[in-house]
Amino acid sequence: MxxxxxxxxxxxxxxxxxxxxxxxxxxVAVPTPRAASSAPSLDVEVPDVALVDQTGREVKLWTDLVRGHTVAINFIFTRCKTICSPMTATVARVQKELGPRSNVRFISITLDVANDTPERMARFAEPFKPGPGWSFLTGEPAKVKEALVALGGYVPDKEAHRPTVLVGNAVSNTWTRVDGLGSPSAILSAIREVQAASAGPTELGPQARDAAAQDAAAAKxxxxxxxxxxxxxxxxxxxxxxxxxxxxxxxxxxxxxxxxxxxxxxxxxxxxxxxxxxxxxxxxxxxxxxxxxxxxxxxxxxxxxxxxxxxxxxxxxxxxxxxxxxxxxxxxxxxxxxxxxxxxxxxxxxxxxxxxxxxxxxxxxxxxxxxxxxxx
Structure with a gap:
């Protein structure tokens, strides 16, 4: 071209x-964040792997979804008969509570890539009426596994997975885990604490420092x-x-x-x-x-x-x-x-x-x- x-x-x-x-x-003066107070901050490096969302569109996990946003990430599979649906319903209530102007991105990654096609992910998501900014992700097995391992969601037996929601902000490098079967208010609280952390002082890693500097310059x-x-x-x-x-x-x-x-x-x-x-x-x-x-x-x-x-x-x-x-x-x-x-x-x-x-x-x-x- x-x-x-x-x-x-x-x-x-x-x-x-x-x-x-x-x-x-x-x-630029880089805002240096503090950890969310509800739990120790985790060390998370988000890989920029190419996955596929529920519309069949290829997206890069870091570049397209995580960079520049507060995110809430959970791990599900469509044939789950236990915790996946109630956890997704809780997250849906959180998204609704935050409203359409929220800058928070929601991400649900499959634990069953062999069966969860984009079409199945879309059917699973439909009853929960996810708003814009919520991606249900599947893709090539190796790439999905890389994402799951990096985010702490990988389990050898999908039936044994925990109802965890990973809440974080890559700009401030602040991450925490919340019980996805608890009340929506607990997840909302974690989101707000992570957002507040982006304004406080702590040490940033190189990736987060560059992103914070870029964001601060752009905002200014x-x-x-x-x-x-x-x-x-x-x-x-x-x-x-x-x-x-x-x-x-x-x-x-x-x-x-x-x-x-x-x-x-x-x-x-x-x-x-x-x-x-x-x-x-x-x-x-x-x-x-x-x-x-x-x-x-x-x-x-x-x-x-x-x-x-x-x-x-x-x-x-x-x-x-x-x-x-x-x-x-x-x-x-x-x-x-x-x-x-x-x-x-x-x-x-x-x-x-x-x-x-x-x-x-x-x-x-x-x-x-x-x-x-x-x-x-």
């Missing part, structure tokens, strides 16, 4: 774009400025839309008589090709360059007309808020008609960003997203 641009690997998240250089501080740069989407929902820009995901970002306005509608229609094909990943580990963002006129209602009409699907956020808001974000990304213009038509593709966790013409071939854009962090 012809490269869209020479990729830019950024140290401490320096985002350098030819039309508007954007530089982040390369030295992108900011948690509040913007409003086409449905009227308010989002914190970094934490809700950028952190822990690959992102595609472009600029448009609803009264545009030129490129905006064709570009949006073109990018709906990109969204279709990326499939169910959009809204999970990939976010699509269009920032209005005309916040004085682009209301959530007008953005909603615009997106409905052009076939935009969930997982793609068209953002407006107070002029000072959206101007701040536009300037950070090199998208601010005094005259909306003069806005640029570049597509930014990036991963704040790795600091890798590339730019592409928004009307580049769909296959090229999709390839750039899927292979963004490949070694060059």
């Amino acid at each position: 012809p490269r869209l641009v020479s990729p830019l690997k950024i140290s401490s998240l320096t985002l350098a774009l030819v039309w508007a250089p954007l530089v982040l501080a390369q030295e 740069y992108f900011t948690n400025t509040e913007l409003v989407d086409q449905h009227g929902k308010t989002h914190r820009f970094y934490e809700d839309l950028v952190r822990g995901r690959k992102v595609l970002i472009n600029f448009a306005f609803t009264a545009c008589k030129g490129a905006c509608s064709p570009i949006t229609k073109h990018l709906t094909q990109v969204q279709e090709k990326l499939g169910g990943r959009v809204g999970k580990d990939i976010t699509m963002i269009t920032l209005s360059v005309d916040p004085a006129n682009d209301t959530p209602k007008s953005l909603g009409t615009f997106t409905k007309k052009l076939g935009v699907q969930p997982g793609w956020y068209f953002l407006t808001g107070a002029r000072e808020n959206i101007t701040l974000v536009l300037k950070k990304l090199g998208g601010y213009v005094d005259d909306p008609d003069a806005h640029n038509t570049t597509l930014l593709i990036g991963d704040s966790a790795t600091g890798m960003w590339v730019k592409s013409p928004a009307m580049a071939r769909v296959e090229n854009i999709v390839y750039a997203v899927e292979h963004l962090n490949d070694p060059r």
